[in-house]
Amino acid sequence: MLSLLRSVTIEGDTLPFTSGVDSDLIDTQWLGAFGCILAYRGDHLLGMYRFGANMPGRGAHIATATFLVAQEARGQGLGRKLVKHCIEKAKASGFRAMQFNQVVATNLAALSLYRSLGFKRVGKIPEAFAHPRHGYVSAYVMYLDLGRLD
Numbered sequence: 001m002l003s004l005l006r007s008v009t010i011e012g013d014t015l016p017f018t019s020g021v022d023s024d025l026i027d028t029q030w031l032g033a034f035g036c037i038l039a040y041r042g043d044h045l046l047g048m049y050r051f052g053a054n055m056p057g058r059g060a061h062i063a064t065a066t067f068l069v070a071q072e073a074r075g076q077g078l079g080r081k082l083v084k085h086c087i088e089k090a091k092a093s094g095f096r097a098m099q100f101n102q103v104v105a106t107n108l109a110a111l112s113l114y115r116s117l118g119f120k121r122v123g124k125i126p127e128a129f130a131h132p133r134h135g136y137v138s139a140y141v142m143y144l145d146l147g148r149l150d
Contacts, residue, residue, distance in 0.1 A: 001026050001038070004045055008068050012132035014107050015066075034063075035089055039078060046073040049082050051090055054099050063095035063146075067110075079113055087117065091146045098144045104129045105138040119144045 002023060009017045034052030038045060051065035065086050069079045090098055102125070103110055115121075123141035131137045 001045065001048060004048065004068055004070055007071065011071075014104055014110070016102070016129065029066075034093065035086075037082070037085060037089075039082060041073075046070050047078050047082055049086050051086050051098075053095075054101070061094075061096045063090040063093075063098045064100060065090070065098065074109070079109070080117075083113060083117060087144065087146065095146055097146050100140075100142040102128060102139040103142050104131065105140060106131060106134055111140070111142075114142050114144075117144070118148075 002021070005015075005026065006021050009015050009021050029050065033050035036050045037048060039047040047067070047069040049065055049067045051063050053060040054062045054064035065083075067079060067082050067086070069082070087098065098119075100114070100119070103114065105111075119142040121140045122143045125139045125141070127136035128139035129137050
């Protein structure tokens, strides 16, 4: 898990981390999440996601999630399977909606995937992400009403 998280962090395209990606982060943010799912081929970890409440207390009815797919597994439908599985798990767990707080505007594959699954762009944060190649780029808030899925 740590190796996959570090490799995606080093790419610099999607996650905000620049340092501090260690086993404590795996323990608290991933294994300590409401749900954490891993996708393997044999012994090789190809992808993973974690989900839980976007906010505590009065905001705990809305889920959020983070998805990672290994570079060699991209473009093969694994991301779609992980997101669909997460949506099902979140709905079954009683969450009323799902919200992603920061989807980087240059992450066209994720934006396309989320839109195809019914997510709506409900906000734009200008220059929210310091991209290593594109400089400061916008990020979007994406939202899906889980109560309208059937």
